[in-house]
Amino acid sequence: MKIGILGTGHIGKTLARKLSAAGHDVKVANSRGPETIEADVLAFGARAVSTAQAVEDVDAVILSIPLNRIPTIAPLIANLPAETVVIDTSNYYPHRDDKIDA
DSSP states (O other): OEEEEEOOSHHHHHHHHHHHHTTOEEEEEOTTOGGGSOGGGGTTSOEEOOHHHHTSSOSEEEEOSOGGGHHHHHHHHHTSOTTOEEEEOOOOOHHHHOOOOO
């Protein structure tokens, strides 16, 4: 399966390592650029790419970014083909993501 992962925090890093070790074609991106992705994230074959490249020609996209950054990547997700699966692992942290009204 071809998978794009946006985010290299604890969840994104773990998924990139596990999914690429299992033989999936994994592209991983963060907001700082591919050159900043640490070698341990790529240790099992995942490839560091730009955010735009991470969502191109994939079967699934995994979002593992701070919740307050979702609006910045929403246009990329909106333009995905209908058959692309989007999995959101984001978590809300009020101290980081600001208050979200009910």
